[in-house]
Amino acid sequence: MAPLFCVLVAHSSCSKGTAAQNNTTDLTSTVKEQDVTASGTLTVSRENTSGANGKEGSSKLVDNITTTKFLTYSFDAASYMQLSFPKEQVVAAYTLTSGDDAQERDPRDWKITASNDGTNWVQLDAREYEAFGFRTQTKRFNFKNTKGYKHYRLNVSGVSQNRTGANVLFQLGEWRLLEVPEKEQTLTPASATVETIKEGKYTLTYVDRNTDVLPSVKAGLIDAFKKNYGKSVDTYNPNALTSITFIMDPDYKGVAATYGGGVVRYDPAYFKANPLDLDVATHEMMHIVQAYSGGAPGWVTEGLADYERNRIGLSNATAKWSLPNYQAGQNYTDAYRITARFFVWLEIRNPGLMVKLNTAARTNTYNNGAFWQSETGKNVDQLWSDYTQNPIL
Ligand SMILES: [Zn+2]
Numbered sequence: 468m469a470p471l472f473c474v475l476v477a478h479s480s481c482s483k484g485t486a487a488q489n490n491t492t493d494l495t496s497t498v499k500e501q502d503v504t505a506s507g508t509l510t511v512s513r514e515n516t517s518g519a520n521g522k523e524g525s526s527k528l529v530d531n532i533t534t535t536k537f538l539t540y541s542f543d544a545a546s547y548m549q550l551s552f553p554k555e556q557v558v559a560a561y562t563l564t565s566g567d568d569a570q571e572r573d574p575r576d577w578k579i580t581a582s583n584d585g586t587n588w589v590q591l592d593a594r595e596y597e598a599f600g601f602r603t604q605t606k607r608f609n610f611k612n613t614k615g616y617k618h619y620r621l622n623v624s625g626v627s628q629n630r631t632g633a634n635v636l637f638q639l640g641e642w643r644l645l646e647v648p649e650k651e652q653t654l655t656p657a658s659a660t661v662e663t664i665k666e667g668k669y670t671l672t673y674v675d676r677n678t679d680v681l682p683s684v685k686a687g688l689i690d691a692f693k694k695n696y697g698k699s700v701d702t703y704n705p706n707a708l709t710s711i712t713f714i715m716d717p718d719y720k721g722v723a724a725t726y727g728g729g730v731v732r733y734d735p736a737y738f739k740a741n742p743l744d745l746d747v748a749t750h751e752m753m754h755i756v757q758a759y760s761g762g763a764p765g766w767v768t769e770g771l772a773d774y775e776r777n778r779i780g781l782s783n784a785t786a787k788w789s790l791p792n793y794q795a796g797q798n799y800t801d802a803y804r805i806t807a808r809f810f811v812w813l814e815i816r817n818p819g820l821m822v823k824l825n826t827a828a829r830t831n832t833y834n835n836g837a838f839w840q841s842e843t844g845k846n847v848d849q850l851w852s853d854y855t856q857n858p859i860l
Pocket residue numbers: 750751754768769772
């Protein structure tokens with residue numbers, strides 16, 4: 468059956484429109500995996516400002532050079548990239564290559580959809596909370612598909628770290644589509660499990676990117692969200708985000724870190740070694756509540772986060788976490804627990820001061836020189852000096 472062989476292996480030499488004549492079962496008989504990208508025509512819903520053939524224009528997405536990239540400004544979750552073919556293709560795998568810099572511009576969530584009329588689209592693959600471990604990394608995603616389509620779309624609905632808006636850039640080094648014989652088709656497992664937890668008006672999206680941390684760690688972090696997030700919001704910032712995200716993320720190294728959009732990334736290696744240190748979540752959630760935009764020095768930001776962890780933490784004692792007693796050589800600018808203990812001492816003597824400190828920092832009215840003087844009658848160095856001479860809580 469020559470036409471069948473033709474449509475599946477040697478597209479360019481076909482002359483009888485065999486794809487349309489054969490039914491879809493025939494199309495699955497492709498005998499050899501092949502990259503069909505070059506026979507498609509790329510269109511994008513949002514072009515680089517310098518045009519398709521500009522230095523970072525859409526043509527770079529399919530030029531088969533992984534070190535060039537397609538970049539757009541003002542990331543739009545509805546935007547898409549589309550490859551259209553003169554004949555139906557039975558695509559069952561694709562590769563994406565991350566850009567050469569700026570990991571935060573990488574795609575994180577996307578769908579692959581397909582159509583024959585350009586109007587009705589079916590979803591063939593969807594990914595959430597994906598990540599690229601290094602620059603110009605090519606990752607392959609397999610799915611099962613036995614039908615031929617003329618149009619394939621890649622719709623990226625989220626970029627790395629969950630940031631959206633006018634200042635967010637999107638970039639991708641390469642996108643390639645592969646035909647795969649049916650008997651060789653496989654399914655790339657999801658890269659994450661995603662769970663939604665509701666507590667009153669607050670929602671936590673808990674994402675585990677296929678790590679093997681103990682279930683008790685997950686339960687403890689979720690418990691901290693349920694019991695503590697609302698408390699911090701009510702105390703410091705009633706307008707804080709109502710939806711937040713925890714990601715147990717093997718690509719994050721550290722302990723934990725908070726990003727814009729209410730996203731906290733946790734290092735699974737740390738929690739495997741320290742499975743009881745669950746009020747890290749209480750500290751990080753305070754950063755979401757703080758929502759500072761440069762209005763405070765780091766020692767205030769981190770001192771208040773540990774102050775809050777000390778105030779409402781659920782398992783500090785179990786984790787052997789506490790505020791260290793004052794020792795010579797410390798300074799309030801040391802941040803974290805050392806500053807937190809100073810803040811506890813201040814709050815005892817000036818009830819409500821920490822709420823005022825947080826408000827000043829969040830509203831960009833905090834000033835190292837003026838804040839302490841106006842609230843306590845002393846500057847921060849005088850207060851610290853008083854603390855060092857009588858650090859009893
Ligand atoms: Zn912190």
